[in-house]
Amino acid sequence: MTTSTYSVARNGPEPGGDAVAAGTAAAVPVSTDGTSGGTDGPPSPRPTTRRRTMDKKSRLRLLNAFSIVMGIATWWVMSLAGFQFPTPPEVVAKAGEMWSSGILQEDILASLGRVLTGFLIGSALAIPVGFLMGWYTVARGLFEPWIQFFRTIPPLALLPLVLVLMGIGELPKVFVIFLAAFLACVISTYQGVVGVDKTLINAARVLGAKDGRIFARVVVPASTPFILVGMRVGLGSAWATLVAAELLAAQAGLGYRMQQAQLYYDLATIFVDIIAIGILGLVMDRLLLLAETKLTGWQERR
Secondary structure, three states: OHOOOOOOOHHHHOOOHHHHHHHHHHHEEEEEOOOOOOOOOOOOOOOHHHHHHHHHHHHHHHHHHHHHHHHHHHHHHHHOOOOOOOOOOHHHHHHHHHHHHHHHHHHHHHHHHHHHHHHHHHHHHHHHHHHHHHHHHHHHHHHHHHHHHHHOOOOOHHHHHHHHHHOOOOOHHHHHHHHHHOOOHHHHHHHHHHHHHHHHHHHHHHHHOOHHHHHHHHHHHHHHHHHHHHHHHHHHHHHHHHHHHHHOOOOOHHHHHHHHHHHOHHHHHHHHHHHHHHHEEEEEEHHHHHHHHHHHHOOOOO
């Protein structure tokens, strides 16, 4: 409150100064901290959370673009420095040649179909098994020894046995991919369920919620981040297993094409297939990351 306003409020208006005092009191707003706020204007608003998030995403995109450019530049310099690498223009030309002949599309579709089939089946089975293991002690006692046993055995170590039992068709390739995705996702789901804060479960019980409602409204949301992380790990395992499976028994696919290119020392074709696998895996991983952002929007992020 200003001095003139204080005087008017306490002693009444001075003679002949009613209009001036009233005008002064109305024209000069008084802030809560005792300072007048009419001269400097309103304080500048702080950046909102959405604005900060957008700025962070923009910085990340710029850093991603910079990293890609620097990686390609490093690759180019190494190929010119004497390393036995094809240059980026040579790889691009080879990719265009393979695309125009239809070979690249055929290989991509074959490999992508195997990965998607094995990954989706493995994840779809791993999620309920992980929930059962984490929620019911009986299921944990029955399933955990076998899952831990097969986790120590790389799926590729089972590939010769699978080929003997299932033949050399699509089934053995899809099976080993399924096994790799399943083992990665089931453990993550199980850890998510057993790691749910017991205070939340007890609070729900105190409020009268039954086990089914607690499971659907508390356990499942709290476990979702773990499930999606397990799916992302399983996706990487699925692609790694696919390439090895196609190296042993396939008639088409990116791994099969790399094996054929190795016989003729065709480095450009090998690079094209490696880059294709990396791009496909990156796109699928980003889709899972987008799903994670949508499904776990409540989770605090850095």
